Amino acid sequence: MTEDDLEKALDSLRFQIKKEIVDHYFAERVYLEEEARALEEEAAAYREEAAQAARLFHAFYAALKNEGVISQVMAALGLTPWPFYEEFHKLTPAQRQALLAHRPARGLTAWRRFRNLVLGIYEELQKALATLQKRHHQIQIHLTLLNEDIQKFNSSFDFGLIAAQIEAMEGGGEVISGGLFAPEREELSTRMRFKRRKLTEEELPALPVLPPLDQVKGKLTEILARVRP
Numbered sequence: 143m144t145e146d147d148l149e150k151a152l153d154s155l156r157f158q159i160k161k162e163i164v165d166h167y168f169a170e171r172v173y174l175e176e177e178a179r180a181l182e183e184e185a186a187a188y189r190e191e192a193a194q195a196a197r198l199f200h201a202f203y204a205a206l207k208n209e210g211v212i213s214q215v216m217a218a219l220g221l222t223p224w225p226f227y228e229e230f231h232k233l234t235p236a237q238r239q240a241l242l243a244h245r246p247a248r249g250l251t252a253w254r255r256f257r258n259l260v261l262g263i264y265e266e267l268q269k270a271l272a273t274l275q276k277r278h279h280q281i282q283i284h285l286t287l288l289n290e291d292i293q294k295f296n297s298s299f300d301f302g303l304i305a306a307q308i309e310a311m312e313g314g315g316e317v318i319s320g321g322l323f324a325p326e327r328e329e330l331s332t333r334m335r336f337k338r339r340k341l342t343e344e345e346l347p348a349l350p351v352l353p354p355l356d357q358v359k360g361k362l363t364e365i366l367a368r369v370r371p
Contacts, residue, residue: 167299170295170299171295174288174291178339180284181284181288184280184281185281185346188277188281189346189347191277192274195267195270195349196225197241198266198267198270199267200229200238203224203230204238205256205263206260210369212227214365218361218362219353221350242259245259253367257363257366260366264355265355271352278349282346285339285341288339292338292339293338
């Protein structure tokens with residue numbers, strides 16, 4: 143092999159190394175971007191379900207009818223402050239009644255219908271909150287794993303180090319034609335790092351947890367019995 147052939151072979155090898163670095167970088171970055179989008183979609187779906195749970199709380203308050211009863215029930219459940227009550231308090235009487243419009247009345251007496259309505263909404267609300275608690279936990283795990291991948295990515299693609307290594311291989315000067323790794327590589331390295339993701343309380347609101355109906359049914363029934371309609 144002549145010196146010219148050797149130089150051509152080395153040039154080809156250098157090009158291939160640089161191409162593999164760039165290809166690997168973008169493949170990993172695309173993966174992280176897809177995971178970040180999936181996380182955002184999960185959080186958006188969670189917020190929608192949390193809004194539905196808020197409406198169930200509103201229906202629960204509407205079924206209890208007055209603030210005195212609500213206060214007793216919330217105390218029995220250990221909920222302070224009352225979840226979503228400020229929004230409920232702003233609703234008009236017609237809007238509050240509409241929350242119960244499509245719920246069938248079950249029971250032969252007004253008392254039984256009142257009791258069954260309250261307990262039915264409570265059970266639906268408790269199950270919805272239990273599901274949301276699991277979703278909240280799963281999203282937090284997804285966020286943790288994504289940030290671990292981001293940290294690994296940023297460690298693997300330390301552009302300052304990669305640029306210095308390729309510069310040494312090239313014998314100095316620009317690392318890749320066109321200045322992709324130019325003397326300003328520190329600034330470029332910072333810009334090309336993948337940012338860690340975070341979810342604020344607004345983006346991933348925490349919701350209260352309620353005990354199953356069978357654990358509080360007697361206590362709730364006792365309260366409701368004192369305020370028979």
